[in-house]
Amino acid sequence: MTLADRSHMPDAERVVIKIGSSSLTGPDGRLDVQAVRALVDVIAARHLAGGQVVLVTSGSVAAGIDPLGLASRPRDLATAQAAASVGQGMLIARYSEAFAAHGLRSAQVLLTAEDTVRRGHYRNAQRSLERLLELGVVPIVNENDAVATNEIRFGDNDRLAALVSHLVRADAMILLTDVDGLYDGPPDRPGASQISVVNSPQEIEHIDIGGTGSAVGTGGMVTKIAAMSIATTSGIPTILTKATNVAGALAGEQVGTWFAVTGKRTTRRRLWLGHAARVRGRLVLDDGAVQAIKRGGASLLPAGITDVKGEFDAGDPVELVDPAGGVVARGLVAFDSTELPELIGRSTHWLRERLGEGYDREVVHRDDLVLARVRL
Numbered sequence: 571m572t573l574a575d576r577s578h579m580p581d582a583e584r585v586v587i588k589i590g591s592s593s594l595t596g597p598d599g600r601l602d603v604q605a606v607r608a609l610v611d612v613i614a615a616r617h618l619a620g621g622q623v624v625l626v627t628s629g630s631v632a633a634g635i636d637p638l639g640l641a642s643r644p645r646d647l648a649t650a651q652a653a654a655s656v657g658q659g660m661l662i663a664r665y666s667e668a669f670a671a672h673g674l675r676s677a678q679v680l681l682t683a684e685d686t687v688r689r690g691h692y693r694n695a696q697r698s699l700e701r702l703l704e705l706g707v708v709p710i711v712n713e714n715d716a717v718a719t720n721e722i723r724f725g726d727n728d729r730l731a732a733l734v735s736h737l738v739r740a741d742a743m744i745l746l747t748d749v750d751g752l753y754d755g756p757p758d759r760p761g762a763s764q765i766s767v768v769n770s771p772q773e774i775e776h777i778d779i780g781g782t783g784s785a786v787g788t789g790g791m792v793t794k795i796a797a798m799s800i801a802t803t804s805g806i807p808t809i810l811t812k813a814t815n816v817a818g819a820l821a822g823e824q825v826g827t828w829f830a831v832t833g834k835r836t837t838r839r840r841l842w843l844g845h846a847a848r849v850r851g852r853l854v855l856d857d858g859a860v861q862a863i864k865r866g867g868a869s870l871l872p873a874g875i876t877d878v879k880g881e882f883d884a885g886d887p888v889e890l891v892d893p894a895g896g897v898v899a900r901g902l903v904a905f906d907s908t909e910l911p912e913l914i915g916r917s918t919h920w921l922r923e924r925l926g927e928g929y930d931r932e933v934v935h936r937d938d939l940v941l942a943r944v945r946l
């Protein structure tokens with residue numbers, strides 16, 4: 571099912587709803603139990619009417635601030651992980667109580683982004699989420715902060731929500747935050763106005779998208795746009811709105827910003843490559859190669875590479891960057907970083923003549939390449 575516009579939201583059978591820290595905390599940064607209850611009332615009503623909801627919730631770090639006696643949200647990874655471990659239990663307890671008041675069961679599912687797309691992990695995550703939904707349980711997902719390492723963690727739940735939406739084949743995703751939609755500039759800037767519908771990521775390329783406006787949120791609008799792009803390019807429409815509008819969003823009212831779908835469901839491998847893989851190095855491309863890659867359908871040949879950065883093995887994910895360092899694409903590289911310096915800038919003819927068969931092949935094959943159409 572592809573929903574054409576927000577008026578069709580009542581038809582969505584399966585919806586992923588993500589709520590950010592900024593909507594779950596009061597002015598003092600503590601968990602706001604009323605906000606949890608208000609959200610659960612709406613999800614429970616949808617559930618009891620036959621709909622399925624997967625909730626992706628932040629708030630564990632915020633919930634851990636008070637019990638640990640911290641003055642504000644910790645910024646160093648180890649303390650944030652400790653706060654998340656203390657806070658996650660409290661967060662889930664509040665949700666379980668609130669769902670129980672409606673006679674519903676909920677379940678805690680802690681995931682890393684890689685769990686949702688990496689071979690061997692994703693099936694387990696998919697199976698358990700499916701089973702929970704079949705059993706009438708509301709899955710409550712958060713990032714597994716205690717084990718997510720600095721390099722692979724997202725630190726924001728926006729992109730995790732998009733990957734979960736793909737995993738459970740959601741009909742729509744709703745991102746709840748502390749602003750009522752996407753604005754054409756920072757919402758506190760005088761004259762900034764809200765955008766109602768976005769039909770393609772290109773429409774919003776020029777707008778000023780900033781970081782977090784709150785003391786507890788992490789990604790700001792940047793990660794929400796990245797999440798929206800993952801979802802809409804894989805066939806899942808997205809609504810961005812403030813938490814108090816969630817009932818209206820589910821009912822198909824004109825709230826928030828609607829991001830229409832721009833593509834079909836993509837493969838798990840390409841999602842992983844584009845959005846969850848840990849990049850091991852960078853290949854710097856000349857202008858000709860940048861144009862060929864951006865046009866789409868081309869593989870990257872040694873002749874178009876001017877520099878190699880980082881240490882990687884054949885098969886690792888790398889970034890393809892333009893001469894100014896802008897990311898053009900991500901791809902799986904076919905050579906080790908130690909082999910590449912003597913190949914780059916050489917024509918396939920030269921490579922075949924001097925080094926023999928096998929060295930004249932693509933450095934990144936087009937099937938192993940994902941364009942960075944929006945900020946990765």
Ligand SMILES: Nc1ncnc2c1ncn2[C@@H]1O[C@H](COP(=O)(O)OP(=O)(O)O)[C@@H](O)[C@H]1O
Pocket residue numbers: 589590591592593746747748749751752753754755756757777778779780781782783784786787788789790791
């Ligand atoms: N163009 C924009 N439109 C809307 N919000 C924006 C924009 N640029 C920056 N923001 C900021 O993004 C914030 C939401 O992100 P964040 O604080 O991380 O929330 P959450 O905790 O819900 O993930 C808003 O409060 C707003 O200040």
Ligand SMILES: N[C@@H](CCC(=O)OP(=O)(O)O)C(=O)O
Pocket residue numbers: 589590591592627628629630631632654712713715725726727728786787788789790
């Ligand atoms: N997983 C952590 C961090 C996620 C987070 O704060 O993201 P967000 O508020 O959505 O920008 C938490 O639950 O606090």
